[in-house]
Amino acid sequence: MTRGAVLLGGLGVALAVLCLVAASVGQVNVPPDQVIGSILHRVGLDVGPRPTALRGDDALWVVRFPRVALAVVTGAALGCSGTVMQGVFGNPLAEPAVIGVSWGAAVGAATVIVFGLTVLGDWTIVAAAFGCGLGTTLLVYTVSRFAGRTEVVTLLLTGIAVNAVASALLGLLMFAAGNDALRAITAWNLGSLAGANWGAVATVTPLAAAGCAVAFGCARRLDLLSLGERTARHLGVDVERLRFTAIVVIALLTSSAVAFAGVIAFVGLVVPHLIRMVVGPGHRTLIPASALGGAVVLVAADLVARTAIAYQELPLGVLTALIGGPFFFWLLRRARSGSGGWA
Amino acid sequence: MIGLRVRRPITPRPVPPGSAAVEIRGLQVERGARTVLDGVDLTVRTGEVLALVGPNGAGKSTLLAAVGGDVAFTGGISVDGAPLATWGHTELAMRRAILLQRQTMSFPFTVAQVVRMGRAPWAGTPLEDDDDAAVAEAMRETDVSEFADRPHPRLSGGEQARVALARVLAQRTGTLLLDEPTAALDLHHQEMVFDVVRERASAGAAVVTVVHDLGLAAAHADRVAVLAEGRLVACGPPGDVLTAEMLSAVYRHDIEVLPHPRTGRPLILPRRAAPG
Numbered sequence: 080m081t082r083g084a085v086l087l088g089g090l091g092v093a094l095a096v097l098c099l100v101a102a103s104v105g106q107v108n109v110p111p112d113q114v115i116g117s118i119l120h121r122v123g124l125d126v127g128p129r130p131t132a133l134r135g136d137d138a139l140w141v142v143r144f145p146r147v148a149l150a151v152v153t154g155a156a157l158g159c160s161g162t163v164m165q166g167v168f169g170n171p172l173a174e175p176a177v178i179g180v181s182w183g184a185a186v187g188a189a190t191v192i193v194f195g196l197t198v199l200g201d202w203t204i205v206a207a208a209f210g211c212g213l214g215t216t217l218l219v220y221t222v223s224r225f226a227g228r229t230e231v232v233t234l235l236l237t238g239i240a241v242n243a244v245a246s247a248l249l250g251l252l253m254f255a256a257g258n259d260a261l262r263a264i265t266a267w268n269l270g271s272l273a274g275a276n277w278g279a280v281a282t283v284t285p286l287a288a289a290g291c292a293v294a295f296g297c298a299r300r301l302d303l304l305s306l307g308e309r310t311a312r313h314l315g316v317d318v319e320r321l322r323f324t325a326i327v328v329i330a331l332l333t334s335s336a337v338a339f340a341g342v343i344a345f346v347g348l349v350v351p352h353l354i355r356m357v358v359g360p361g362h363r364t365l366i367p368a369s370a371l372g373g374a375v376v377l378v379a380a381d382l383v384a385r386t387a388i389a390y391q392e393l394p395l396g397v398l399t400a401l402i403g404g405p406f407f408f409w410l411l412r413r414a415r416s417g418s419g420g421w422a
Numbered sequence: 423m424i425g426l427r428v429r430r431p432i433t434p435r436p437v438p439p440g441s442a443a444v445e446i447r448g449l450q451v452e453r454g455a456r457t458v459l460d461g462v463d464l465t466v467r468t469g470e471v472l473a474l475v476g477p478n479g480a481g482k483s484t485l486l487a488a489v490g491g492d493v494a495f496t497g498g499i500s501v502d503g504a505p506l507a508t509w510g511h512t513e514l515a516m517r518r519a520i521l522l523q524r525q526t527m528s529f530p531f532t533v534a535q536v537v538r539m540g541r542a543p544w545a546g547t548p549l550e551d552d553d554d555a556a557v558a559e560a561m562r563e564t565d566v567s568e569f570a571d572r573p574h575p576r577l578s579g580g581e582q583a584r585v586a587l588a589r590v591l592a593q594r595t596g597t598l599l600l601d602e603p604t605a606a607l608d609l610h611h612q613e614m615v616f617d618v619v620r621e622r623a624s625a626g627a628a629v630v631t632v633v634h635d636l637g638l639a640a641a642h643a644d645r646v647a648v649l650a651e652g653r654l655v656a657c658g659p660p661g662d663v664l665t666a667e668m669l670s671a672v673y674r675h676d677i678e679v680l681p682h683p684r685t686g687r688p689l690i691l692p693r694r695a696a697p698g
Binding site: 171247299302360361 | 536
């Protein structure tokens with residue numbers, strides 16, 4: 080348990096440092112001490128230096144802080160939803176984008192953009208993403224399970240089918256879309272935090288926080304579930320209820336990540352896996368560590384995406400897929416040799 | 423599915439030896455169009471080891487699944503004096519532990535972590551204080567202490583079977599339902615399992631164990647229940663039940679039964695032609 084505490088502490092510190100760096104680096108450079116000074120002045124403490132750069136304060140509060148905040152929330156949601164998904168599927172290869180849940184949620188969000196729906200105000204896009212994400216999760220779950228377990232092959236094939244349908248629907252929506260909507264949907268496909276603002280942060284933060292909290296509450300039961308559904312039930316777990324809760328949590332976390340940032344693949348796969356290698360598979364440490372780790376990865380990736388090439392922005396989702404894709408390959412090979420073939 | 427359980431789980435109270443731990447009345451289980459169990463009546467009492475024997479497909483595992491609450495059934499099953507449906511999930515887990523035939527493990531938990539999962543039902547009760555002692559005792563009894571820190575997937579089949587048994591023992595329930603606890607084990611560990619099980623029974627537990635090795639059943643069980651084609655065909659002390667006629671009919675194989683020269687317990691062998 081001490082090892083877990085060290086990891087959580089380390090990730091927390093890493094996240095704080097990264098956030099500071101991410102806030103200070105960009106087209107307008109604001110040194111870290113001035114970033115801290117600006118925050119302290121905002122909360123009413125007259126300590127530290129104010130930003131000296133031209134429009135430095137605006138750059139921080141209008142552009143950079145909401146972007147870093149959205150990266151933290153999105154990364155945490157992705158890391159956490161990947162962990163819960165792997166726990167409830169009993170399969171370390173499950174991930175929202177791989178099995179199609181992210182794409183399902185993206186179809187919901189894109190529909191809202193293309194048809195300019197505003198039934199629920201700012202929440203419309205999240206609600207649509209959530210509805211479609213939930214539907215997709217339920218579909219994948221029911222289709223890929225057989226006799227109480229999820230087989231790797233069935234799970235991945237289901238993912239292929241779901242992704243095919245979802246990208247066809249996205250294609251149709253792009254076909255029907257006007258220019259502005261088309262640009263927005265393209266940004267989705269690639270995943271980006273460029274559109275971050277405080278409204279988006281305020282919309283997804285409570286959802287992601289609630290999802291992570293409920294997930295943490297399920298931690299002990301998810302541990303027991305790894306013994307199989309029957310044994311988990313024999314140990315007192317209400318498996319039906321756990322499954323239902325987990326699916327809602329997955330849809331909630333995935334859609335809150337997808338709603339404004341688009342599809343950012345493999346974070347939910349790579350992060351929990353690395354953390355399991357450090358502290359083992361116990362969910363009481365794994366869930367908070369994956370949330371923190373996801374946030375760290377996404378803040379770092381976004382920092383690279385917007386600073387690697389001057390005055391240009393790399394699509395974030397493309398960057399994570401470039402790193403995550405090969406990792407997925409390696410994981411597939413390992414899972415195969417571990418089980419002596421596909422099971 | 424949704425909604426909070428208001429009632430706090432009722433922890434079990436000690437019961438005198440010989441009282442009914444599990445009562446099965448007119449149990450019938452259908453799977454598709456097939457009747458897997460038909461009219462089974464069986465009472466398991468505290469302090470006894472009951473061996474459940476019978477040919478493949480006789481319904482032994484289904485009987486345990488029904489008592490475990492895993493399959494739909496008609497008829498009556500009572501655990502600790504009350505019908506199955508009146509207990510909550512945790513309350514049942516405080517009363518009976520179940521060892522399944524096959525073990526699965528999705529993630530590389532260590533052996534010690536797996537055994538500790540057996541303590542889950544007691545979380546939040548005063549008996550939670552016994553967790554460390556129960557885990558240590560169970561691991562010692564099943565001879566798995568030496569690989570406590572190894573990840574579960576790296577164990578051999580027999581070792582995994584013993585770890586699963588340790589998890590079941592750590593649950594410290596009044597009733598143990600074991601589906602072939604000795605199947606993957608070597609001779610030494612088979613005997614060890616029955617020593618442990620006997621010990622638990624003398625301490626007041628009720629034990630039901632499915633075994634294929636009739637010799638083990640004859641040597642260690644207080645009573646033997648024979649299932650064939652979904653029906654209970656005999657139940658009683660090994661010496662009365664395990665007869666050549668009965669077993670030959672049930673297993674559709676010529677079987678001979680001899681008394682052990684020293685203990686007098688039945689020895690069961692298929693009748694083989696003399697060599698040469």
